[in-house]
Amino acid sequence: xxxxxxxxxxxxxxxxxxxxxxxxxxxxxxxxxxxxxxxxxxxxxxxxxxxxxxxxxxxxxxxxxxxxxxxxxxxxxxxxxxxxxxxxxxxxxxxxxxxxxxxxxxxxxxxxxxxxxxxxxxxxxxxxxxxxxxxxxxxxxxxxxxxxxxxxxxxxxxxxxxxxxxxxxxxxxxxxxxxxxxxxxxxxxxxxxxxxxxxxxxxxxxxxxxxxxxxxxxxxxxxxxxxxxxxxxxxxxxxxxxxxxxxxxxxx
Amino acid sequence: xxxxxxxxxxxxxxxxxxxxxxxxxxxxxxxxxxxxxxxxxxxxxxxxxxxxxxxxxxxxxxxxxxxxxxxxxxxxxxxxxxxxxxxxxxxxxxxxxxxxxxxxxxxxxxxxxxxxxxxxxxxxxxxxxxxxxxxxxxxxxxxxxxxxxxxxxxxxxxxxxxxxxxxxxxxxxxxxxxxxxxxxxxxxxxxxxxxxxxxxxxxxxxxxxxxxxxxxxxxxxxxxxxxxxxxxxxxxxxxxxxxxxxxxxxxxxxxxxxxxxxxxxxxxxxxxxxxxxxxxxxxxxxxxxxxxxxxxxxxxxxxxxxxxxxxxxxxxx
Amino acid sequence: xxxxxxxxxxxxxxxxxxxxxxxxxxxxxxxxxxxxxxxxxxxxxxxxxxxxxxxxxxxxxxxxxxxxxxxxxxxxxxxxxxxxxxxxxxxxxxxxxxxxxxxxxxxxxxxxxxxxxxxxxxxxxxxxxxxxxxxxxxxxxxxxxxxxxxxxxxxxxxxxxxxxxxxxxxxxxxxxxxxxxxxxxxxxxxxxxxxxxxxxxxxxxxxxxxxxxxxxxxxxxxxxxxxxxxxxxxxxxxxxxxxxxxxxxxxxxxxxxxxxxxxxxxxxxxxxxxxxxxxxxxxxxxxxxxxxxxxxxxxxxxxxxxxxxxxxxxxxxxxxxxxxxxxxxxx
Numbered sequence: 046x047x048x049x050x051x052x053x054x055x056x057x058x059x060x061x062x063x064x065x066x067x068x069x070x071x072x073x074x075x076x077x078x079x080x081x082x083x084x085x086x087x088x089x090x091x092x093x094x095x096x097x098x099x100x101x102x103x104x105x106x107x108x109x110x111x112x113x114x115x116x117x118x119x120x121x122x123x124x125x126x127x128x129x130x131x132x133x134x135x136x137x138x139x140x141x142x143x144x145x146x147x148x149x150x151x152x153x154x155x156x157x158x159x160x161x162x163x164x165x166x167x168x169x170x171x172x173x174x175x176x177x178x179x180x181x182x183x184x185x186x187x188x189x190x191x192x193x194x195x196x197x198x199x200x201x202x203x204x205x206x207x208x209x210x211x212x213x214x215x216x217x218x219x220x221x222x223x224x225x226x227x228x229x230x231x232x233x234x235x236x237x238x239x240x241x242x243x244x245x246x247x248x249x250x251x252x253x254x255x256x257x258x259x260x261x262x263x264x265x266x267x268x269x270x271x272x273x274x275x276x277x278x279x280x281x282x283x284x285x286x287x288x289x290x291x292x293x294x295x296x297x
Numbered sequence: 298x299x300x301x302x303x304x305x306x307x308x309x310x311x312x313x314x315x316x317x318x319x320x321x322x323x324x325x326x327x328x329x330x331x332x333x334x335x336x337x338x339x340x341x342x343x344x345x346x347x348x349x350x351x352x353x354x355x356x357x358x359x360x361x362x363x364x365x366x367x368x369x370x371x372x373x374x375x376x377x378x379x380x381x382x383x384x385x386x387x388x389x390x391x392x393x394x395x396x397x398x399x400x401x402x403x404x405x406x407x408x409x410x411x412x413x414x415x416x417x418x419x420x421x422x423x424x425x426x427x428x429x430x431x432x433x434x435x436x437x438x439x440x441x442x443x444x445x446x447x448x449x450x451x452x453x454x455x456x457x458x459x460x461x462x463x464x465x466x467x468x469x470x471x472x473x474x475x476x477x478x479x480x481x482x483x484x485x486x487x488x489x490x491x492x493x494x495x496x497x498x499x500x501x502x503x504x505x506x507x508x509x510x511x512x513x514x515x516x517x518x519x520x521x522x523x524x525x526x527x528x529x530x531x532x533x534x535x536x537x538x539x540x541x542x543x544x545x546x547x548x549x550x551x552x553x554x555x556x557x558x559x560x561x562x563x564x565x566x567x568x569x570x571x572x573x574x575x576x577x578x579x580x581x582x583x584x585x586x587x588x589x590x591x592x593x594x595x596x597x598x599x600x601x602x603x604x605x606x607x608x609x610x611x612x613x614x
Numbered sequence: 615x616x617x618x619x620x621x622x623x624x625x626x627x628x629x630x631x632x633x634x635x636x637x638x639x640x641x642x643x644x645x646x647x648x649x650x651x652x653x654x655x656x657x658x659x660x661x662x663x664x665x666x667x668x669x670x671x672x673x674x675x676x677x678x679x680x681x682x683x684x685x686x687x688x689x690x691x692x693x694x695x696x697x698x699x700x701x702x703x704x705x706x707x708x709x710x711x712x713x714x715x716x717x718x719x720x721x722x723x724x725x726x727x728x729x730x731x732x733x734x735x736x737x738x739x740x741x742x743x744x745x746x747x748x749x750x751x752x753x754x755x756x757x758x759x760x761x762x763x764x765x766x767x768x769x770x771x772x773x774x775x776x777x778x779x780x781x782x783x784x785x786x787x788x789x790x791x792x793x794x795x796x797x798x799x800x801x802x803x804x805x806x807x808x809x810x811x812x813x814x815x816x817x818x819x820x821x822x823x824x825x826x827x828x829x830x831x832x833x834x835x836x837x838x839x840x841x842x843x844x845x846x847x848x849x850x851x852x853x854x855x856x857x858x859x860x861x862x863x864x865x866x867x868x869x870x871x872x873x874x875x876x877x878x879x880x881x882x883x884x885x886x887x888x889x890x891x892x893x894x895x896x897x898x899x900x901x902x903x904x905x906x907x908x909x910x911x912x913x914x915x916x917x918x919x920x921x922x923x924x925x926x927x928x929x930x931x932x933x934x935x936x937x938x939x940x941x942x943x944x945x
Contacts (some may be wrong), residue, residue, distance in 0.1 A: 430763070434767060437767050437771075588779065588782045
């Protein structure tokens with residue numbers, strides 16, 4: 046369980062997180078939605094200790110993340126940001142193997158190798174394992190990074206806009222992979238999503254943010270409604286149900 | 298009105314500069330017609346003070362001019378390779394034609410300075426992205442490379458002392474008959490003032506300037522020639538005065554905005570005043586020894602430069 | 615990225631072979647250069663020549679290793695390939711702290727001190743300075759590379775001129791003591807300092823050898839490294855402290871060299887085509903040794919002019935820096 050208590054964070058005079066208190070139970074996919082600048086990525090970064098909050102606390106399974114030892118936390122929680130430019134020139138396999146660093150400090154054990162191979166199979170990267178990252182397409186590279194976080198074998202995976210730069214086919218495949226990981230491996234996935242329809246179809250929970258605050262949270266059926274979406278995005282959005290899923294229309 | 302006050306302040310500094318030095322001067326002895334005091338005043342103090350005023354004003358204007366035509370707030374002759382190239386030219390002349398008159402050496406220095414600036418612009422043109430910060434960065438490194446080249450030749454020819462004299466702005470050796478070239482530099486700076494409007498237009502960029510009917514290339518060449526000429530004159534007479542042309546125009550523009558014609562007198566007065574103040578400081582801090590004005594300005598200038606860069610960071614964030 | 619991709623290996627197997635080949639060639643080159651340096655143009659007693667030149671060779675090796683390793687480490691923690699400790703004014707910091715030490719304590723007190731104690735004092739002052747400075751520069755909010763570079767370069771100028779200013783404020787006699795202390799050269803190396811230098815550099819190297827994987831992870835950049843359990847602040851400050859020690863050793867022995875580290879690190883990256891520290895660190899170190907020993911041999915024995923090596927290296931290093939900038943200096 047991830048808990049945040051009264052998180053505040055500001056850049057200069059602008060407040061990006063305003064007293065965010067939140068409880069995310071174990072299991073399932075939680076999507077964070079909201080307009081640009083609502084504080085979604087900042088929240089994700091604070092939960093994953095990439096940013097420090099000005100005040101407030103974050104705990105994972107009742108353990109304060111800023112007190113926890115680095116490697117210990119890295120075996121419990123993995124985070125992937127949207128822009129992953131590397132200075133290093135690595136192959137897919139080398140990158141995925143880095144996911145084992147928290148466990149083995151660079152000396153791979155047989156269990157490590159198995160985890161690495163497993164993660165690569167899971168993301169359909171086995172054929173690409175000896176390719177250098179700079180020889181891959183954007184979608185393949187994104188998959189390689191997700192494989193690294195899977196190889197980390199953490200209970201929690203936090204992703205910042207994992208569908209960014211992916212085309213329709215790759216975006217769908219990525220969401221399905223994450224769903225499988227949640228179901229088969231009992232992972233807890235928390236991600237920032239821009240596409241509210243992907244969030245609606247694939248999430249178990251949706252958290253809606255606006256101006257640094259969490260203003261709504263609930264199941265897709267509770268959140269994807271015209272009234273709540275108007276509140277979140279300040280625009281008229283119609284919602285229709287197709288095949289048991291709720292879809293938002295805002296193109297016209 | 299405020300400009301008048303600034304003039305008065307600089308005049309007061311100049312008066313102080315006349316009286317500060319190793320051998321004491323006294324007003325009463327001067328009035329009594331003491332020959333030794335008059336000699337010191339006439340042969341050393343007056344030339345030194347004039348040299349400071351002229352060099353300060355013209356270097357500051359050269360910096361302003363360069364910032365306008367290159368369209369970057371952080372360039373000035375010592376961050377674009379111009380100064381180092383002028384020094385290299387002077388070194389070449391010292392090697393090849395040591396007996397040449399100083400005006401010829403200066404002319405060759407100016408040609409080299411123009412060449413150095415041209416090299417800088419050429420390198421700039423090849424830089425993919427035009428970030429405000431990368432322009433002076435390239436200039437400073439180019440300066441380092443030119444400096445290494447100069448040092449290499451000087452070292453081989455046993456001329457390190459000569460090079461050292463140029464790289465440290467030092468006015469302790471200025472006497473009557475050894476600074477007059479600076480008037481020429483001031484005259485060139487005055488041309489920059491007269492043509493200020495054109496340079497301001499050229500500073501809008503080539504497309505805009507051309508559509509306003511300006512021969513952009515020619516104005517740019519004129520501007521950079523003036524900068525190179527002023528630089529060569531100052532380097533050959535008093536040595537490098539680092540960062541002056543950078544900090545003075547920036548501080549003036551913070552106070553006054555960016556119109557060149559309005560800024561020029563302020564830049565000239567502040568440049569002259571700053572150099573005077575630093576030189577006086579250098580004479581009294583460690584008397585009877587002198588700290589070169591280049592060293593003091595180096596510290597003040599780089600610190601101010603740093604603050605200007607970091608201030609930009611806060612604004613951008 | 616594209617033009618570089620052509621010269622980089624395409625498969626991991628190629629990459630491995632290439633790195634091994636490069637290390638072997640570099641090692642062979644260094645060995646050859648050292649042999650030539652020891653023997654070429656020797657006259658008189660061999661015992662004397664070997665002892666005399668052996669001292670110099672040990673000094674060159676130490677300096678090359680310290681400069682190259684400090685540059686690679688610094689580039690790893692700052693996630694760029696252009697900035698080096700000396701461009702950022704680390705060595706100026708060392709000169710400044712030595713100057714301040716003399717300014718505040720006076721040369722009389724200092725001349726009574728054990729040179730090892732003195733070196734330790736200079737080292738500590740410098741390390742503290744650099745920690746404060748780089749904490750402020752690198753551990754703040756993320757910022758543009760070019761602004762960081764410019765800040766670093768101007769800071770270097772500031773530190774250098776400040777050191778010069780303080781030196782000018784000194785009594786001329788004190789200044790003489792200081793310049794004796796500061797301005798050594800590639801050919802005049804103090805044996806006591808060299809002993810301390812070797813001890814320190816070996817200790818740092820040993821630590822590095824045990825932490826290569828951690829360095830690789832740090833090289834992935836802050837977000838990925840933190841995710842993998844690196845304690846960024848602590849580890850980066852630790853690496854910067856090691857960099858300070860290495861720079862202090864090389865600066866104490868030969869004085870400031872601005873572009874040498876950049877030249878060695880860039881050539882080594884080009885030669886091995888990998889960013890793994892297990893390969894890159896030795897490669898950079900060997901490249902620097904080859905440049906220094908080979909260059910010194912050429913200049914001393916063939917062209918017969920001394921100590922200009924620093925200047926020649928500065929010139930080429932500066933050109934490399936410009937080329938890197940022109941290529942875009944990707945982060």
